[in-house]
Amino acid sequence: xxxxxxxxxxxxxxxxxxxxxxxxxxxxxxxxxxxxxxxxxxxxxxxxxxxxxxxxxxxxxxxxxxxxxxxxxxxxxxxxxxxxxxxxxxxxxxxxxxxxxxxxxxxxxxxxxxxxxxxxxxxxxxxxxxxxxxxxxxxxxxxxxxxxxxxxxxxxxxxxxxxxxxxxxxxxxxxxxxxxxxxxxxxxxxxxxxxxxxxxxxxxxxxxxxxxxxxxxxxxxxxxxxxxxxxxxxxxxxxxxxxxxxxxxxxxxxxxxxxxxxxxxxxxxxxxxxxxxxxxxxxxxxxxxxxxxxxxxxxxxxxxxxxxxxxxxxxxxxxxxxxxxxxxxxxxxxxxxxxxxxxxxxxxxxxxxxxxxxx
Amino acid sequence: xxxxxxxxxxxxxxxxxxxxxxxxxxxxxxxxxxxxxxxxxxxxxxxxxxxxxxxxxxxxxxxxxxxxxxxxxxxxxxxxxxxxxxxxxxxxxxxxxxxxxxxxxxxxxxxxxxxxxxxxxxxxxxxxxxxxxxxxxxxxxxxxxxxxxxxxxxxxxxxxxxxxxxxxxxxxxxxxxxxxxxxxxxxxxxxxxxxxxxxxxxxxxxxxxxxxxxxxxxxxxxxxxxxxxxxxxxxxxxxxxxxxxxxxxxxxxxxxxxxxxxxxxxxxxxxxxxxxxxxxxxxxxxxxxxxxxxxxxxxxxxxxxxxxxxxxxxxxxxxxxxxxxxxxxxxxxxxxxxxxxxxxxxxxxxxxxxxxxxxxxxxxxxxxxxxxxxx
Numbered sequence: 001x002x003x004x005x006x007x008x009x010x011x012x013x014x015x016x017x018x019x020x021x022x023x024x025x026x027x028x029x030x031x032x033x034x035x036x037x038x039x040x041x042x043x044x045x046x047x048x049x050x051x052x053x054x055x056x057x058x059x060x061x062x063x064x065x066x067x068x069x070x071x072x073x074x075x076x077x078x079x080x081x082x083x084x085x086x087x088x089x090x091x092x093x094x095x096x097x098x099x100x101x102x103x104x105x106x107x108x109x110x111x112x113x114x115x116x117x118x119x120x121x122x123x124x125x126x127x128x129x130x131x132x133x134x135x136x137x138x139x140x141x142x143x144x145x146x147x148x149x150x151x152x153x154x155x156x157x158x159x160x161x162x163x164x165x166x167x168x169x170x171x172x173x174x175x176x177x178x179x180x181x182x183x184x185x186x187x188x189x190x191x192x193x194x195x196x197x198x199x200x201x202x203x204x205x206x207x208x209x210x211x212x213x214x215x216x217x218x219x220x221x222x223x224x225x226x227x228x229x230x231x232x233x234x235x236x237x238x239x240x241x242x243x244x245x246x247x248x249x250x251x252x253x254x255x256x257x258x259x260x261x262x263x264x265x266x267x268x269x270x271x272x273x274x275x276x277x278x279x280x281x282x283x284x285x286x287x288x289x290x291x292x293x294x295x296x297x298x299x300x301x302x303x304x305x306x307x308x309x310x311x312x313x314x315x316x317x318x319x320x321x322x323x324x325x326x327x328x329x330x331x332x333x334x335x336x337x338x339x340x341x342x343x344x345x346x347x348x349x350x351x352x353x354x355x356x357x358x359x
Numbered sequence: 360x361x362x363x364x365x366x367x368x369x370x371x372x373x374x375x376x377x378x379x380x381x382x383x384x385x386x387x388x389x390x391x392x393x394x395x396x397x398x399x400x401x402x403x404x405x406x407x408x409x410x411x412x413x414x415x416x417x418x419x420x421x422x423x424x425x426x427x428x429x430x431x432x433x434x435x436x437x438x439x440x441x442x443x444x445x446x447x448x449x450x451x452x453x454x455x456x457x458x459x460x461x462x463x464x465x466x467x468x469x470x471x472x473x474x475x476x477x478x479x480x481x482x483x484x485x486x487x488x489x490x491x492x493x494x495x496x497x498x499x500x501x502x503x504x505x506x507x508x509x510x511x512x513x514x515x516x517x518x519x520x521x522x523x524x525x526x527x528x529x530x531x532x533x534x535x536x537x538x539x540x541x542x543x544x545x546x547x548x549x550x551x552x553x554x555x556x557x558x559x560x561x562x563x564x565x566x567x568x569x570x571x572x573x574x575x576x577x578x579x580x581x582x583x584x585x586x587x588x589x590x591x592x593x594x595x596x597x598x599x600x601x602x603x604x605x606x607x608x609x610x611x612x613x614x615x616x617x618x619x620x621x622x623x624x625x626x627x628x629x630x631x632x633x634x635x636x637x638x639x640x641x642x643x644x645x646x647x648x649x650x651x652x653x654x655x656x657x658x659x660x661x662x663x664x665x666x667x668x669x670x671x672x673x674x675x676x677x678x679x680x681x682x683x684x685x686x687x688x689x690x691x692x693x694x695x696x697x698x699x700x701x702x703x704x705x706x707x708x709x710x711x712x713x714x715x716x717x718x719x720x721x722x723x724x725x726x727x728x729x730x731x732x733x734x
Binding site for chain 1: 436512514533568607608610621629
């Protein structure tokens with residue numbers, strides 16, 4: 001089956017065995033493709049003694065730790081075919097991942113995102129308020145995951161309005177005008193979790209006039225790391241936003257720059273869902289064997305999309321748990337899961353000071 | 360402190376102090392193997408044995424004031440560094456690790472006891488300090504010392520060197536280093552105490568997350584029947600690590616990433632194991648660049664050799680300790696005939712962490728004292 005054919009299938013309609021067959025076939029193809037086209041990937045596969053013809057399931061395909069994309073330039077297409085390079089947002093880390101996209105992969109990312117998200121939002125486009133500053137998307141050839149996310153989601157929007165100015169201050173007149181223009185209409189809000197919290201929610205609290213966004217639907221992603229440090233839970237995040245502006249349809253998503261397009265949307269039950277285009281596997285850190293349902297482990301993500309770089313099977317630095325498969329009360333098929341956060345840093349001993357100390 | 364008179368190396372009062380310290384910390388610090396090891400090391404008899412190795416003590420005197428900056432994550436290192444400074448005949452300012460370790464508390468409490476009662480005369484020679492980051496205090500100590508001893512690796516050395524020393528003062532620096540091991544396969548197979556060797560190797564490696572400068576990163580195998588030797592050796596190490604080592608998820612992921620980094624650029628092969636406790640990476644060549652890919656937490660490069668000289672490409676300037684099993688002193692000494700740039704210590708497996716007054720190629724007694732020439 002070609003990817004265009006796969007795209008025609010409804011994203012949450014296949015059960016375990018139907019999905020596994022299609023996913024295994026496509027991922028095996030991608031593995032072979034990257035072995036042929038990316039010398040470093042080929043060298044890595046040789047080093048682990050991996051032969052694509054030997055696999056029975058996508059579980060058997062080696063997974064690359066995502067950090068490798070920060071240290072190596074991994075590409076599977078000729079330089080001339082690279083159409084853009086996306087970097088991970090890198091808000092805290094100094095090193096950023098570099099993901100090289102050709103037109104085919106970038107196109108598939110966009111189409112896949114549309115399929116997944118419209119399962120939640122419906123296919124009609126809505127007026128869209130972007131909780132970010134327009135400056136993050138200025139350089140289109142080399143942009144961050146934040147910019148890529150905004151552009152990706154913009155396809156769902158009409159009358160796209162940025163809620164923040166270049167200085168990250170909330171643009172009150174712009175937001176006010178947006179709310180006014182679309183009173184009574186269903187509107188879409190999109191932004192990165194931390195931006196929504198820090199630069200939107202906190203600013204709203206200080207603003208005298210309350211906006212009414214009870215007709216809005218917020219989709220946010222990008223991780224909880226910074227909010228965890230402020231001890232804000234998911235429940236509290238939602239509750240406080242509802243209190244501040246009436247927003248109640250709030251959906252988190254999980255995804256990474258290294259597999260843009262295949263995001264995992266949170267359903268009404270608060271579960272993150274894998275679509276047919278990708279999957280999550282949790283693995284035990286002792287031997288990397290797959291965890292059982294309900295057993296927490298390191299999250300591996302596989303995606304059908306990466307053709308221009310060998311990122312179709314990745315080991316993340318996140319810890320999570322698969323809650324079930326094919327039986328979420330929301331009706332969507334496939335695995336659903338929860339992310340507990342980043343892997344804890346270990347205090348490694350040794351003679352060299354592990355952090356640059358100021359003297 | 361700068362006006363305090365220097366002492367002779369291995370002075371009676373220094374040895375008496377360290378011997379009393381030894382008794383106190385060995386009884387109070389039993390729960391901590393590193394505190395106990397320090398106590399055992401500074402017994403009078405052990406120190407007298409060290410003293411006997413020097414033939415020029417009669418005309419040596421301490422340099423004056425030593426400023427020790429000790430590593431942030433090795434609890435007892437400060438005590439050894441201090442003891443070397445005191446034995447060499449100096450007053451000592453010791454910057455303690457920033458993190459709060461119980462081992463440090465135990466040893467410092469013993470200092471206070473001894474200086475309060477039986478060893479009042481040494482009070483001007485001993486000053487343990489802890490201070491927040493900021494160059495001001497480091498500047499002050501650096502300007503008043505005669506020798507500055509810097510542990511903690513390259514970044515720390517670079518940071519501390521921003522503080523100027525007085526014109527005659529010198530640095531002794533302990534930079535980032537790596538270490539290697541050689542095992543003679545037939546000797547290993549013939550050994551009757553393979554369990555003990557496994558424990559020794561474990562102590563050299565996993566005990567410090569294989570991240571001490573003394574921990575071997577490359578294991579060389581020499582002699583016949585290498586494969587059978589490896590099989591038994593690594594099974595023993597694996598069983599010990601599985602039983603004793605707390606492997607965190609980030610370490611498993613880190614080791615996998617380190618392996619793939621090496622695999623992307625070099626011809627390597629992963630030796631499949633049943634789990635992530637021991638990561639063995641077979642390499643097809645040895646050169647200095649290999650250490651760019653080194654990792655910790657039980658991550659070993661392995662290489663078969665037919666002659667001992669074959670390890671020389673790994674003995675570059677950054678190479679600190681060569682640990683060995685089953686090799687004679689004669690064979691090892693021959694290595695120095697084709698002089699390597701690195702390798703400062705050649706010691707049996709299991710003793711890589713044992714502190715010695717000659718460390719990293721520095722003779723600390725001589726480096727921290729001066730020689731008076733009388734003609």
